[in-house]
Amino acid sequence: MIQQELRIYNSISKEKEVFNPITPGAVGMYVCGPTVYSNVHMGNCRTFLSFDMVFRYLRHLGYKVRYVRNITDAGHLENDADSGEDRIAKKARIEQLEPMEIVQRYTVDFHQIMAKFNALPPSIEPTATGHIIEQQRIVQEILDKGYAYEKNGSVYFDVMKFNEDQEYGKLSGRKLEDMIANTRELAAQSEKKNPQDFALWKKAEPEHIMRWPSPWSDGFPGWHLECTAMSTKYLGDKFDIHGGGMDLKFPHHECEIAQAEASSGISPVNYWMHANMLTLNGKKMAKSTGNNILPEELFSGNNNILSKAFAPTVAKFFMYQAHYRSILDFSNDALIASEKGYLRLMEAYGMIDSLKPGSTSDFDVAAWRQSCYDAMNDDFNSPILIAHLFDATKIVHAVAEGNQSMTADDIATLKQTMHDFMFDVLGLEAVGNAGDDSDTLDKTVGLLIELRNQARANKDFATSDSIRDQLAEAGVQLKDSKDGTTYTLK
Numbered sequence: 365m366i367q368q369e370l371r372i373y374n375s376i377s378k379e380k381e382v383f384n385p386i387t388p389g390a391v392g393m394y395v396c397g398p399t400v401y402s403n404v405h406m407g408n409c410r411t412f413l414s415f416d417m418v419f420r421y422l423r424h425l426g427y428k429v430r431y432v433r434n435i436t437d438a439g440h441l442e443n444d445a446d447s448g449e450d451r452i453a454k455k456a457r458i459e460q461l462e463p464m465e466i467v468q469r470y471t472v473d474f475h476q477i478m479a480k481f482n483a484l485p486p487s488i489e490p491t492a493t494g495h496i497i498e499q500q501r502i503v504q505e506i507l508d509k510g511y512a513y514e515k516n517g518s519v520y521f522d523v524m525k526f527n528e529d530q531e532y533g534k535l536s537g538r539k540l541e542d543m544i545a546n547t548r549e550l551a552a553q554s555e556k557k558n559p560q561d562f563a564l565w566k567k568a569e570p571e572h573i574m575r576w577p578s579p580w581s582d583g584f585p586g587w588h589l590e591c592t593a594m595s596t597k598y599l600g601d602k603f604d605i606h607g608g609g610m611d612l613k614f615p616h617h618e619c620e621i622a623q624a625e626a627s628s629g630i631s632p633v634n635y636w637m638h639a640n641m642l643t644l645n646g647k648k649m650a651k652s653t654g655n656n657i658l659p660e661e662l663f664s665g666n667n668n669i670l671s672k673a674f675a676p677t678v679a680k681f682f683m684y685q686a687h688y689r690s691i692l693d694f695s696n697d698a699l700i701a702s703e704k705g706y707l708r709l710m711e712a713y714g715m716i717d718s719l720k721p722g723s724t725s726d727f728d729v730a731a732w733r734q735s736c737y738d739a740m741n742d743d744f745n746s747p748i749l750i751a752h753l754f755d756a757t758k759i760v761h762a763v764a765e766g767n768q769s770m771t772a773d774d775i776a777t778l779k780q781t782m783h784d785f786m787f788d789v790l791g792l793e794a795v796g797n798a799g800d801d802s803d804t805l806d807k808t809v810g811l812l813i814e815l816r817n818q819a820r821a822n823k824d825f826a827t828s829d830s831i832r833d834q835l836a837e838a839g840v841q842l843k844d845s846k847d848g849t850t851y852t853l854k
């Protein structure tokens with residue numbers, strides 16, 4: 365019997381708490397999705413893959429999970445602030461495209477990248493522009509409750525007023541007095557009563573093309589508002605888990621709490637989860653400094669920090685070798701080490717079917733299986749889980765070499781457990797010999813072999829050699845014999 369008391373580190377209490385969903389057997393989870401104005405970088409991917417693991421593990425435990433992850437397609441201004449240009453509108457202006465062309469392009473790109481990482485799609489993927497009415501309704505509710513004010517067609521959240529009745533800053537641990545003392549923004553230059561106030565609705569400047577009519581002005585919603593509107597619409601005024609990147613804790617998530625409490629009077633989230641950032645060679649990833657890597661560069665090896673291409677599943681394995689709340693440094697050496705570990709794991713898994721069962725077991729499979737659950741139940745501790753999976757590879761080798769013995773039942777349990785955690789929970793894929801993909805691979809390589817044979821028949825050796833060499837680079841080794849050409853995977 366597996367003990368399944370899951371504990372989740374709650375960013376708001378700063379403690380690991382036993383997970384008790386509001387509705388037994390069901391989980392509502394909201395994760396802040398991407399702002400679709402550019403390609404997602406690896407740092408963004410780490411956040412989404414962390415929550416993919418959470419989603420997968422909750423499902424594995426038998427929960428019915430409604431996972432909502434939004435697409436921000438309006439309202440997210442430069443510098444995460446209340447002034448400046450909308451990120452999508454700016455990109456559209458620079459590229460002379462419609463904003464919705466930008467949105468479409470980068471939404472498709474995001475979905476493709478997530479699919480390459482074998483991340484499951486969320487249950488609902490709502491967009492900010494699809495929920496303008498819901499956002500306006502919340503603005504009105506907050507106005508009616510007296511926690512917001514209108515100025516020149518814009519509506520701002522009154523942080524001071526809210527803080528008189530509730531606590532502003534409880535997630536980030538910031539005190540309003542300190543925020544006021546440390547602020548550099550001059551209130552006199554702004555429509556806001558206080559620099560800490562944030563926009564719920566912004567009147568659109570004449571050049572701002574993404575705009576909607578409202579009782580206050582033709583304008584657009586503040587960035588924080590969409591997540592309050594979409595999370596509560598699909599998960600209820602109170603739901604189980606809200607996730608996002610660590611950088612969203614303040615102000616974004618703090619503002620979400622304030623908006624929900626001001627409108628419905630209910631604190632919206634039971635468990636706040638934040639995934640930590642990915643650094644590159646010890647420095648924060650940022651587009652502006654160029655210290656940045658895109659998933660496509662990783663998959664193609666086309667970035668000067670990389671010595672080779674890495675499969676998406678290897679990059680994912682690398683990320684799960686760190687706990688989601690730890691900072692993880694991305695480097696070529698670390699990826700190469702992870703690739704070795706990943707291959708060792710896959711090799712051992714592939715050996716299980718050929719193990720010869722013995723009459724007794726030298727390995728306590730039940731205790732090992734429990735330890736895998738214990739790792740994941742301890743705030744999704746994937747690095748510890750992976751360490752246990754490596755323990756299994758050692759026993760597989762020992763049994764294969766005849767140094768240890770395992771019964772048929774234990775071998776079956778070992779295989780099932782490795783399968784559950786490697787493929788279902790971590791969502792890894794067997795590169796090159798995945799059951800579902802092997803047919804596709806056979807056909808694809810078969811086609812290339814045929815093209816190479818045609819080139820050779822035409823004495824076009826440059827092409828035939830190039831096909832062979834490029835396949836080798838991709839890990840496919842061609843072998844010619846008098847019976848024809850076969851291939852093996854490196």
Ligand SMILES: [Zn+2]
Pocket residue numbers: 395396397591616
């Ligand atoms: Zn959000």
